[in-house]
Amino acid sequence: MAAKRPPQSSRRPPRWPAHLEYLEEPRYHSSVPKHIRELVSPAPTSHTPAQTHQQKAPVAIHPISDPSHPARGQYGLFATKKIPPRTLLVDYIGEVHCDDRPGSDYDLSLYRTPDHVSVGVDAHFCGNEARFINDYRGVKPKPNALFQERRTERGELRMSVWSGGEPIKKGEELLVSYGKSWWRARQSSNETDT
Known part of the structure; x- marks a missing residue:
């Protein structure tokens, strides 16, 4: 029997692609x-504050x-106001999983257990605005944002997007580093496809 899926949000942001589920x-x-779920998303205790609307x-x-942008024809994530340094911008939301997803370009590592079980967050088919953040390579000399894990008020582990050490101007594209291993995996995948 398939697990019930939470209802799709009616609060889709503008320009959200119709083929993707917004979470x-x-x-x-x-x-x-179950034991990993309890590590990543512990059950609330009576002392855990109620969730506040984000x-x-x-x-x-x-x-x-922009014709010179490596992601031309796709989407990017942009600041709607001036953002101070080291500010939490948005959590990377998707499907938390422990299976292998080599075909997804939207799969981020969330946690690795001491017994080497990998926990990822995949936003290939469902997610939020964070799935549209691009890599800085070919756009800017360095990233202006970064991925960093955090625990919510309820204790749930999340991978989040934070502004870097410099302010971000209104209208500026948010750019992170996907990491060399991400690019190596894409390069080796492209080599085997040809």
Whole structure:
């Protein structure tokens, strides 16, 4: 019997592609064992504060039209206001899983257990605005944002996007480093495809 999926949010941001499911909270795949789920998303205690409605992220999805941009014809994530350094921008939301997803370009590592079980967050088919953040390579000399894990008020582990050490101007594209291993995996995948 398939697990019930939470209802899709009616609060889709502008320019959200119709073929993708918008999520406000992570979805847990059946590949996540109970003991790992309890590590990543512990059950609330009576002392855990009630969840407060998350403030709207200061980001917007926009199409990329600059001919020199490596992601031309796709989307990017842009600041809707001036953002101070070291500010939490948005959590990377998707399907939390423990299975292998080599075909997804939207799969981020969340946690590795001491017994080497990898927990990822995949936003290939469902997610939030954070799935549209691009790599800085070919756009800017360095990233202006970064991925960093954090625990929510309820204790749930999340991978989040934070502004870097410099302010980000309103209208500026948010750019992170996907990491050399991400690019190596894409390069080796392209070599085997040809």
